[in-house]
Amino acid sequence: MTRATLQRWLDDKGWPAFLIGLPYLWLVVFFLLPFLVVVVMSVATKTTTAPPFSLGGEHPWISLDTYARILTDGLYLRAFLTSLVNAAIATFFCLLIGYPVALGLTRVSHSWRNILLMLVILPFWTSFLLRVYAWMGLMGKTSWFNVMLTDAWNFLVPIDWAVRSIPMMHSNFAVILVMVYTYLPFMILPLYASLERLDPTLDEAAMDLGSRPARVFLDVTLPQSIPGIIAGGMLVFIPAAGELVIPTLVGDAGSPMIGRLISDEFSQAKDWPMAAAIAVALLVLMVGPTMIYSRYQAKAEGST
Amino acid sequence: MAEGAAQDAFLRIEGVSKSFGSFQAVRDVSLTVGKGEIFSLLGGSGCGKTTLLRMLAGFEEPSAGRIFLDGRDMAGVPPWERPVHMMFQSYAIFPHMTVEENVGYGLKHDKGMSKADRANRVAEMLELVQLTPFAQRKPHQISGGQRQRVALARALARQPKLLLLDEPLAALDKKLREQTQFELMSIQARTGVTFIVVTHDQEEAMTLSDRIAVMDKGEVRQVGSPTEVYEFPNSRFVAGFIGSINTFEATVIARESPHLRLSVPALGTEVLARDVAAVAVGQAVTLAIRPEKLRISRERPEAANALAGTVRDLAYFGKDSLYRLDLAGGGMVQAHAVNARRGDEGARVADWDDAVFVGFDPASALVLVT
Numbered sequence: 001m002t003r004a005t006l007q008r009w010l011d012d013k014g015w016p017a018f019l020i021g022l023p024y025l026w027l028v029v030f031f032l033l034p035f036l037v038v039v040v041m042s043v044a045t046k047t048t049t050a051p052p053f054s055l056g057g058e059h060p061w062i063s064l065d066t067y068a069r070i071l072t073d074g075l076y077l078r079a080f081l082t083s084l085v086n087a088a089i090a091t092f093f094c095l096l097i098g099y100p101v102a103l104g105l106t107r108v109s110h111s112w113r114n115i116l117l118m119l120v121i122l123p124f125w126t127s128f129l130l131r132v133y134a135w136m137g138l139m140g141k142t143s144w145f146n147v148m149l150t151d152a153w154n155f156l157v158p159i160d161w162a163v164r165s166i167p168m169m170h171s172n173f174a175v176i177l178v179m180v181y182t183y184l185p186f187m188i189l190p191l192y193a194s195l196e197r198l199d200p201t202l203d204e205a206a207m208d209l210g211s212r213p214a215r216v217f218l219d220v221t222l223p224q225s226i227p228g229i230i231a232g233g234m235l236v237f238i239p240a241a242g243e244l245v246i247p248t249l250v251g252d253a254g255s256p257m258i259g260r261l262i263s264d265e266f267s268q269a270k271d272w273p274m275a276a277a278i279a280v281a282l283l284v285l286m287v288g289p290t291m292i293y294s295r296y297q298a299k300a301e302g303s304t
Numbered sequence: 305m306a307e308g309a310a311q312d313a314f315l316r317i318e319g320v321s322k323s324f325g326s327f328q329a330v331r332d333v334s335l336t337v338g339k340g341e342i343f344s345l346l347g348g349s350g351c352g353k354t355t356l357l358r359m360l361a362g363f364e365e366p367s368a369g370r371i372f373l374d375g376r377d378m379a380g381v382p383p384w385e386r387p388v389h390m391m392f393q394s395y396a397i398f399p400h401m402t403v404e405e406n407v408g409y410g411l412k413h414d415k416g417m418s419k420a421d422r423a424n425r426v427a428e429m430l431e432l433v434q435l436t437p438f439a440q441r442k443p444h445q446i447s448g449g450q451r452q453r454v455a456l457a458r459a460l461a462r463q464p465k466l467l468l469l470d471e472p473l474a475a476l477d478k479k480l481r482e483q484t485q486f487e488l489m490s491i492q493a494r495t496g497v498t499f500i501v502v503t504h505d506q507e508e509a510m511t512l513s514d515r516i517a518v519m520d521k522g523e524v525r526q527v528g529s530p531t532e533v534y535e536f537p538n539s540r541f542v543a544g545f546i547g548s549i550n551t552f553e554a555t556v557i558a559r560e561s562p563h564l565r566l567s568v569p570a571l572g573t574e575v576l577a578r579d580v581a582a583v584a585v586g587q588a589v590t591l592a593i594r595p596e597k598l599r600i601s602r603e604r605p606e607a608a609n610a611l612a613g614t615v616r617d618l619a620y621f622g623k624d625s626l627y628r629l630d631l632a633g634g635g636m637v638q639a640h641a642v643n644a645r646r647g648d649e650g651a652r653v654a655d656w657d658d659a660v661f662v663g664f665d666p667a668s669a670l671v672l673v674t
Contacts, residue, residue, distance in 0.1 A: 205396035207383045208361055209410035209458065219409075223400045 035283075042066055042276035053272045066277035076261065076278065080285070083258040086172055086247075087240035090179040091187075094236045095229065097180070098187035102228075103221070105188075106195045117192070120185050128182065132249050135178050139168035139250065174250040175257070179240050186239075187232040194228025195221070230293050238286050258282055313372075314339035314498055315360075315466060320369030321522075322355050329355040331522040332369070337515075342492055342499040344509040347519035348545075353502045356519075357468050360500060362386045374465055384413075389464040393471040395455040397443045403454050404430070404439040410462040429457040432491060449480045456488075460495060469501045473508055485511050506546045510534065518542050539674045543592050550598075550637045554591040554671075556583055563608075563666045566591055572633025576608050577669035590672040597668035598639035600627055600660050607663030613637070615654045627654065629662060637662060 043066070045059040046052060055061055070076045101120070105113055123131060138145040146165055154162045168174050198221065206216040244259030251257065256264070258278060265275035313336035322330040330352040337343045345353040358364045360371065362383035371378045378386065389410065397406050408426040411417060417425075430436045433453035438446055443454070452475070459467055472488065473481045489512060492499050503509050509516050510530040517527045518541075526533055526542045537543035540551060554575070558565040563576040564583065568591055575591060583589060604610050613629035616636070620643075627639045639662055654660045 199394070199396065201392050201394055201396040202398060204361075204363060204383070205390070205392055205398070206409070207363075208388075208390045210384050210413035210462070212382075212384055220398060 038276045038279055041272055042280050044273045044276075046271050046273050051272065052270050063273075066274050067281070069274065070277060070281055079256050079258050079261045080281075082172070082255050083241045083243075083282075084285075086175055086179070086257060087237050087243075090176050090183065090240045091233050091237045093176070093180045094184050094187040095233065098184055098191055098232065099229075102188050102191035102195050105192050106198075120188050123185065129245070131182070132178055132246060135174075135181065136169065136250055139174055139177075141165040141167075141169075169250060170252050172252060172255065175243075175247050175252075178246045178250055179243060182246065183236040183240055186235040190231035190235060191225065191228045194225050194231070198224055227297060230296055234289065234293050237289070241286065242282055313337060314341075314374055315500075316372040317356075318370045318372070320356070320359065320366045320371060322352075322359060322364060323367045329522055330359070330366075333519075333522075333524050334369075335517055335524065335527065337498060337500065339498055340496050341514045342489070342501065342512055344501045344503055344513040344516045345519055346503055346506060346509040346516050346545075348504055350521075351519040352522035353504075353519050354470060355522075357390070357470055357500065357502045360466065361388055361390045361468055387465040388468060389459040389462060389466075390468040390470065391455045391459045391472055393474060395451050395475075397451055397454055397458070399443050401443075402439065403435060403441050403443070403446065406443070406454055407457045407461055409458060414462065425461060429461045432460070432494070433457045449476055449484065452476060452484065456491070460491075460497065463495075464497060467497045467499050469499060471503055472501060474503075474505070481508075488512065510546075518545060520545070537592075537670065537672070540590055540592070540672050543670065543672060548595055548638065550593050550595065551672075552591045552635060554589050556585050556587050556589060556671075559585055564671060566671070568633070568635075570633045570635030571611050571631055572635075573611060575669060576666040577671050578667050580671045580673070582673060583671060587673075592670040592672055593637070593664055593668060595626065595638040596640040596642075598637060598662045598664050600629075600639050600641055600654060600662055602654065602658070602660060604661050605663030608666050609669065610661050610663045611637070612659070612661055615656055615658050615660060618654075618656065629660065 040055070041053055043062045043064065044053040044055040045063050045065075047054050047059075055063075105116055105120075108116065137143055140146060142165070146168065150163060150165050153166065168177075202220050202224075203216050206220045207213070211219060242259050243257060244263055247257040247260050248263075251260070262275050262278050262282075265271045265278065315335075315337040317333055317335040320330060320333045321328065333352075333356060335343075345356060347353045355364060359366050360378075362378070362381060362385075365379070373386075373388065398409065401409070404426055407429050408422060411422045411425060414422075426439075427436070430439055433456055435450060435453055435457065438450060443451060446454070452472070456472075469488075473484055476484055485508065488499075499512075501509070501512055503512075513530060515527060515529055516533050518525045518533060520541055526538045528536070533542060534546055537546065543549045543551070552568050552570045554566040554568040556564055557567050557574070559579065560576070562579050564579050566575045566577055566589070568575050577591060599605065599607070604612075611629075611631055613631040615627055616630045617628040619626045622643070624640050624642045627641065629637050629639065631637060
């Protein structure tokens with residue numbers, strides 16, 4: 001092969017293939033291979049060696065004990081359930097708060113829009129841990145926030161129901177509250193992106209044909225923003241379901257979430273196969289909704 | 305217009321103005337439109353025609369003045385309660401609904417209507433705009449011309465008293481536009497709905513409308529039938545906006561009933577024009593003549609007005625030719641000649657640099673004061 005033909009091959013095929021291949025290579029090396037390692041680990045057997053698992057030799061190549069335990073041991077099932085319920089509630093409230101905010105963003109002047117969008121993103125400039133600690137301070141029994149709420153509660157309810165302080169910390173309530181706070185921008189931004197694309201004359205057309213504003217919203221705005229709702233929902237639900245830090249810091253240790261369980265199995269129980277199996281199970285649970293989302297996305301893109 | 309006629313008017317716009325901050329988009333517009341009329345608001349961009357239309361639809365409230373529709377004062381009536389529907393320039397078809405759902409959308413609000421009646425009405429509308437085979441399609445699966453007809457059917461489905469059409473043909477290509485023009489007129493004739501058309505295209509306004517209001521800078525400059533605004537424009541603006549026209553500065557030197565004798569320096573001669581009552585001898589006026597009213601000949605014509613000149617430019621358009629002539633007085637005129645016979649274009653009346661004459665009737669010469 002001469003230099004010129006090599007050059008031509010590079011220009012025609014080599015460079016494009018390289019550029020397209022690079023991200024895939026990245027995914028294979030840093031996602032697919034580690035994931036395979038986790039899958040293999042999940043069917044291995046726990047040992048006291050280092051690393052603390054083995055397969056083959058005196059142990060079976062494939063042991064499904066870990067998966068059997070997930071399905072039979074109430075602890076794991078409860079943790080999955082707690083995670084999914086907490087994530088679903090957090091997603092619901094993010095949508096409830098985020099939708100009006102995103103819709104409002106599309107209705108204000110452009111200069112205001114930039115300022116308000118900035119404010120939505122602003123919390124990311126502070127450390128996530130710091131913000132969770134701030135919430136812990138606020139929810140603590142002696143904080144001004146708790147004292148204020150307690151006083152208000154005691155003022156409003158009969159004397160028999162009076163409390164010394166409101167037990168917010170170490171509860172699912174605290175986990176959901178902090179998750180809503182943390183993930184709200186992930187709901188607002190995709191919703192804003194989808195609402196911002198809508199043609200305002202469609203609203204006028206619906207109004208012109210006899211719809212009051214509330215009806216216009218239900219008939220025109222809401223159906224067209226479903227892709228944004230799904231995208232925002234995914235961005236909140238998936239990380240919320242696997243959340244580790246928030247439940248560890250503000251959650252109820254008696255009803256752990258799945259992220260906490262994975263972490264404990266790895267670091268405390270040193271049961272790597274079990275931790276890996278939970279991780280795989282969580283991933284399978286999350287892949288379902290993601291597939292539905294991509295199908296919807298493909299359908300939506302086909303129609304524009 | 306007589307007081308009695310104004311009372312009978314189906315749509316009555318009384319002294320309507322609209323300001324956005326310090327910008328006055330519409331200034332003191334008064335118009336009356338009869339039932340079943342096709343009425344056009346014609347003007348360039350920013351002339352206030354769209355703002356006026358949006359006030360009729362209820363999207364904007366007038367800053368001053370009142371609008372009466374079928375005797376009812378529309379002040380404070382929101383868009384969803386007006387018996388007025390609009391065909392938007394962008395068509396504004398709901399992309400997530402089928403053609404059928406789009407057409408039936410407004411009917412959902414008619415509580416008294418049964419499901420079967422609604423379905424019948426939708427089918428009837430689809431039939432009217434010849435879209436029956438496309439009922440189940442989504443908007444992105446049909447052509448631009450078909451989308452336009454969906455928008456029309458949707459706006460007509462609830463039998464509005466008034467149909468507002470915002471640049472109805474602007475998004476269509478030339479061939480389709482001509483065809484659609486006639487379709488719109490026949491649909492209007494069949495339904496009897498009063499049409500208000502906003503357009504910047506004077507040809508579109510001329511072919512579609514029963515009457516035209518020519519607008520400029522928020523004001524109505526002239527209202528009349530297409531013939532009236534074309535043949536008897538009341539101002540230089542209207543004369544220049546509708547069609548092309550030659551204009552010259554002139555002075556009235558004598559009244560020779562039924563004509564006026566004008567001195568026109570640019571033409572190098574005196575000219576006879578149709579008398580206009582509102583002009584006094586000695587007054588400075590504008591003489592205006594449409595290019596197709598001028599006849600080009602090699603010999604001095606018998607006509608009352610004859611100008612001598614040379615051909616500076618000519619353009620052949622197929623059905624007609626346009627000549628530009630330098631006149632003895634230093635002015636320039638444009639003249640249209642219809643190529644009525646094959647062969648005319650070869651043996652042209654005149655060629656470049658030929659000395660020719662142009663003749664015109666006094667009746668064709670317009671005297672404009674403003």
